[in-house]
Amino acid sequence: SNPLSRSLTDEEFDRYSRQMIVPGMGKEGQLRLLTSRVLIIGAGGLGCPAAQYIAGAGIGTIGIVDGDVVEPSNLHRQVGHATSRIGTPKVTSLITHLSALNPLPTYIPHPCHITPDNAADLIAPYDLVLDCTDNPATRYLISDVCVLLRKPLVSAASVQKSGQLVVLNCPATPQGEGLPEGGKYNAAPCYRCCFKQPPPAAAALSCGEAGIMGPVVGLMGVAQAGEAVKILASGLHAIPSSDGATGQEEPGRERNLRQPTLLIYSYDLDAAVGPYAFRALKMAGRKKSCFACGEGSRARLTLGGIKKGEPDYVQFCSAPTARVTL
Amino acid sequence: SNPLSRSLTDEEFDRYSRQMIVPGMGKEGQLRLLTSRVLIIGAGGLGCPAAQYIAGAGIGTIGIVDGDVVEPSNLHRQVGHATSRIGTPKVTSLITHLSALNPLPTYIPHPCHITPDNAADLIAPYDLVLDCTDNPATRYLISDVCVLLRKPLVSAASVQKSGQLVVLNCPATPQGEGLPEGGKYNAAPCYRCCFKQPPPAAAALSCGEAGIMGPVVGLMGVAQAGEAVKILASGLHAIPSSDGATGQEEPGRERNLRQPTLLIYSYDLDAAVGPYAFRALKMAGRKKSCFACGEGSRARLTLGGIKKGEPDYVQFCSAPTARVTL
Amino acid sequence: MSLTIPITVDFSGGLEMLFSNKRRHSLSIPALFTEEKDGKGEGEGEGEEEDKGKPVTIAFLVDYLCKNFMKDPRSDLFVLDGHIRPGILVLINEADWELEGEETYEIQAGDNILFVSTLHGG
Amino acid sequence: MSLTIPITVDFSGGLEMLFSNKRRHSLSIPALFTEEKDGKGEGEGEGEEEDKGKPVTIAFLVDYLCKNFMKDPRSDLFVLDGHIRPGILVLINEADWELEGEETYEIQAGDNILFVSTLHGG
Numbered sequence A, B: 001s002n003p004l005s006r007s008l009t010d011e012e013f014d015r016y017s018r019q020m021i022v023p024g025m026g027k028e029g030q031l032r033l034l035t036s037r038v039l040i041i042g043a044g045g046l047g048c049p050a051a052q053y054i055a056g057a058g059i060g061t062i063g064i065v066d067g068d069v070v071e072p073s074n075l076h077r078q079v080g081h082a083t084s085r086i087g088t089p090k091v092t093s094l095i096t097h098l099s100a101l102n103p104l105p106t107y108i109p110h111p112c113h114i115t116p117d118n119a120a121d122l123i124a125p126y127d128l129v130l131d132c133t134d135n136p137a138t139r140y141l142i143s144d145v146c147v148l149l150r151k152p153l154v155s156a157a158s159v160q161k162s163g164q165l166v167v168l169n170c171p172a173t174p175q176g177e178g179l180p181e182g183g184k185y186n187a188a189p190c191y192r193c194c195f196k197q198p199p200p201a202a203a204a205l206s207c208g209e210a211g212i213m214g215p216v217v218g219l220m221g222v223a224q225a226g227e228a229v230k231i232l233a234s235g236l237h238a239i240p241s242s243d244g245a246t247g248q249e250e251p252g253r254e255r256n257l258r259q260p261t262l263l264i265y266s267y268d269l270d271a272a273v274g275p276y277a278f279r280a281l282k283m284a285g286r287k288k289s290c291f292a293c294g295e296g297s298r299a300r301l302t303l304g305g306i307k308k309g310e311p312d313y314v315q316f317c318s319a320p321t322a323r324v325t326l
Numbered sequence C, D: 001m002s003l004t005i006p007i008t009v010d011f012s013g014g015l016e017m018l019f020s021n022k023r024r025h026s027l028s029i030p031a032l033f034t035e036e037k038d039g040k041g042e043g044e045g046e047g048e049e050e051d052k053g054k055p056v057t058i059a060f061l062v063d064y065l066c067k068n069f070m071k072d073p074r075s076d077l078f079v080l081d082g083h084i085r086p087g088i089l090v091l092i093n094e095a096d097w098e099l100e101g102e103e104t105y106e107i108q109a110g111d112n113i114l115f116v117s118t119l120h121g122g
């Protein structure tokens, strides 16, 4: 039977009623969330707040990937952990918190780092991926696998007093298809379409080295959950099909997902929130020249190749600064 | 001795190092947070995420006011509570969560509703107030008392798919002073300066009646914590004095707090984040005509008067819709 | 053909539900108001405008929106006694209308007028 | 006096630290470039421009910013081998520069050019 036509239990109704009465959600939106599977990669400053709202909203299956353990320096921003859980795996620590908030979803711990070897197996069972990781190599890997497995990707990042967020690969058109014609973008971009090359290693600041304000990364994480919830509740990730079977009207009142918005947040310690704190930047769509999803990409990027070490993500992201002018 | 010249303990250093290395924070910013006292009024959809980041950042004393108990319908968005704490006071439930995250701050439970009778006593011991409440009458009361006690106020609100945030009364010029001259605004506005009149009762939607998306109210709560942290860490609330004793250069790279920005967030279920999701609106400064802080306000608004029921906040906010055209 | 000016009108904080659930409306509104006689083509002298009507103000726009775009019977959620109801902020080009003269502000081509219902939930 | 055009240049994602820790710079840049002879006053015909220089492009602006506004010795965090370094997005009036012709885009008066360092932390 259609999982979207079942009744809600009393417990579900009690818990989700305040979001079900929001115009546009309804029982149908709630049932879509209850039958969705989301993978959160990274249980840190982005992953903790994102997971709280993903779990609160009632997403049915929530996988969490992280290979680290909780450290004292995490706790000013990683609000799903606790002092008593210092030294324990972040994945189990976060699931402890989420289960206490909402015991109804199925939580799947993946207490490991995502690698070229395990990425496809980790991502395949899910409907949507949140990239909450902390380094360029992993971000390119996740995007490539999401392109190949056709998963929408909500990507965010944050360092010091800045944050960024973009919804990628949504809807997830097959690799190499939907390339732009006559200036018209026919498919949504992937991470590589927007961010063709990583920064030189010396310019890629991590939160550990460069620091991070808790509310900045927290805001980006909550915003990620917000984008994931609307995609899943409204079916924005559904690919319109010509036979109408999975078909939904192409959404996008303000901005077509085929040319998404990059949201940037700038937090000034020396001024209150002002006119340029949030900016919305128009990105292009899928690019013909994209290594992962562009012309000829099927020949150079495959799941088998990634497993065998092609491309080499670490090398791609470790280009030194060409010259130092100091 | 000057509390801003002490050393940090090893435990504090371990916990706060990642935010202390952010440019502009440093040890001085951290010590300012450690010696600050923040009152969070409302332990619901705004108060929970705000409190997580206020506590994580190491604010020294954190008071929480709420007279309600945890209910199942809170838990999709009130991420500082837990299913096992349904039926217990929200204040103690939230402090349980915060203490587990960071045991170092002093948490002060105020398990009551804020009323004209207790408002001044509740607010007086704190340096800054977060309005995380859910009804117009309480919002006007809190603002009036903050004007009289000269406390900066970070106010946010959220219903359904919309959120709003504004920093008020910062710096907190005495009532009736700093009125505009020749088109120039000399003092920051209060809540009444920005929102002169409440909506008719029928138009004031509550989250219970109208619904609320968790990530929307969550994002506003985190943003509130962000504004509070920057005000306290950078001393944006310090009033420049002519003798230079408390003096700091007037801050505000982009926007002077004397004419603050109202941030509005619009969340569309049927579109990804777009160019108008966040808007920053220029508000005016303190108004001559303001009931609470304008010309002649000292005669009509006093702490003693509020205690005695003047003005009547409930009546002020219960004007019926004048005519119904249905 | 009347002289019109192009503006955008935005609704936020729930008000969009009263206007076809659409947050942004790109409109051409009359450049002048009062008696609706034949308008003038572009390029005519300004000296004649006083005879033909007054520049349109926010007050006019509010009435115009109610008559032409309000798709909801609950007009009292937008207008009370001929004025914007209490609890709605009006922003002219992203600035509080109090900075611009409130209801008497004369609308210019290209203006963005935003109506926001103030929120109180949490 | 050379002909100049007013633009705003913004830095974000940490790049502002290389430019006096200032996020927004309101600049007047030369309207034309190549050999720096005497400029022309306003109002001269367009036909002569080819002789006097070419319209300024993003490539010119990047060089100009490095020479005039870079207060930090780490210029390689902004420019590598004469081009914007990998990992920096360039936005022309809030749109990805790829939509506008990248380095060859001819800057117009009033343009806003935003340089954003892409972030990878979390």
Ligand SMILES: [Zn+2]
Pocket (backbone or CB within 6 Å): A189, A190, A191, A192, A193, A194, A286, A287, A290, A291, A292, A293, A294
């Ligand atoms: Zn691509």
Ligand SMILES: [Zn+2]
Pocket (backbone or CB within 6 Å): B189, B190, B191, B192, B193, B194, B286, B287, B290, B291, B292, B293, B294
């Ligand atoms: Zn006031």
